[in-house]
Amino acid sequence: MSAIGILGAGAFGTALAVALSANGPVTLWGRDVAFGRENPRLPGVTLPEAVRPTGELDRALAPIVLLAIPAQALSTFLRDHAAALDGRAIVSCAKGIDLATGRSPARLIAEVCPAATPAVLTGPSFAADIARGLPTALTLACADPAAGHRMQHALSTAALRLYRTEDVTGAELGGALKNVIAIAAGAAIGAGFGDSARAAIVTRGFAEMTRLAVAMGAQADTLSGLSGLGDLILTTTSDQSRNFRFGLSLGRGEPFAAGVTVEGAATARAVAALAAGKGIEMPISAQVAALAEGRRGVEEAVEALLARPLKEE
Structure with a gap:
């Protein structure tokens, strides 16, 4: 055996x-x-x-x-x-x-x-x-x-x-949540918002990831490692990522390949429920959930994010 x-x-x-x-x-x-x-x-x-x-x-x-x-x-x-x-x-x-x-x-x-x-x-x-x-x-x-x-x-x-x-919690949440941010990054590129917008999404998305993970008992350092930041960098910058490609298709208004598993779409919906239950703000994840469910278009999602109150980083 x-x-x-x-x-x-x-x-x-x-x-x-x-x-x-x-x-x-x-x-x-x-x-x-x-x-x-x-x-x-x-x-x-x-x-x-x-x-x-x-x-x-x-x-x-x-x-x-x-x-x-x-x-x-x-x-x-x-x-x-x-x-x-x-x-x-x-x-x-x-x-x-x-x-x-x-x-x-x-x-x-x-x-x-x-x-x-x-x-x-x-x-x-x-x-x-x-x-x-x-x-x-x-x-x-x-x-x-x-x-x-x-x-x-x-x-x-x-x-x-x-x-x-x-830190099993931190490793799992890093791997799960980065898929949600990858969809957002792909949507930004697909819609033609440019690399600066993608950089902002990745940075603020990482803050969201860490915020939820720590609230669920993870160590912040774990999110800064391979299972969090490392995976986030890879999946938000490469066309090999199915989640990034799914976001690209959303941004371009094109259908995505049938039968291809996109874990981030379901995870975004699960994360939205978790965050709401804990009173944690995760605006990018919330917009990705709305996009994946067809409740909102990319331009509407961006407008909603840009309309949020200004605050300290």
Whole structure:
């Protein structure tokens, strides 16, 4: 049996399988793995022999299980397979907040699989870069320091460097909230507002991210690291980011590619509810939620932001 199993054969799960196979056999589970040695979701990448694709979930249940499952599908997946997953080290790779419950991935894991060790793998990364073996640094968050140390070494390679933290809340919120700001940045560029507007959105968006995260028990320093600021920089400046591209389409008034998961759209709605419940001002996130739901156009959203009272930074 492989020491590492990856559940979810999308682009990111496949990329992780390719990267981690440098350390030994990795089992990759997906509902449809009839793609031979090349996954069409990650074109141009040949799976090494050490990657073992399977359509049978039981074959991928290793001591360390990485869940490369979209955030909005995670709750259902965990409940469907709770008995098989419980008791293992479960590492979520999702970046989002469950819209139905307001729960983060690690919290969902802890609730559904109480005997498991929840962890989170997050940070600035694109699947294509990881699969090509390009240098990438990520955050591994685990509240259990001993378990986190073991997973850090098991999931690091020569090109994939993991930094460890016990601040699971901060790492998760950094990864989730940056997607919301990426949509806003993309919308600004798509609407032709320019790079100065994008810089303002990124800066004020980071302030929003930190404000909510700290209110929910995170450490501010975590948001300044890879899982917050690092990921924010990447996703607000690159066309490889689905959230940024979604924002571009909103700004241009164009339809977005059907079937492409945009975690930030659902996260914006979840964040709006969380912030309202805690009395926290998150104006950019609120406008992104309105944009994603079609309640407001880009120009209206910008006008609303510019009409806010002047204040100290």
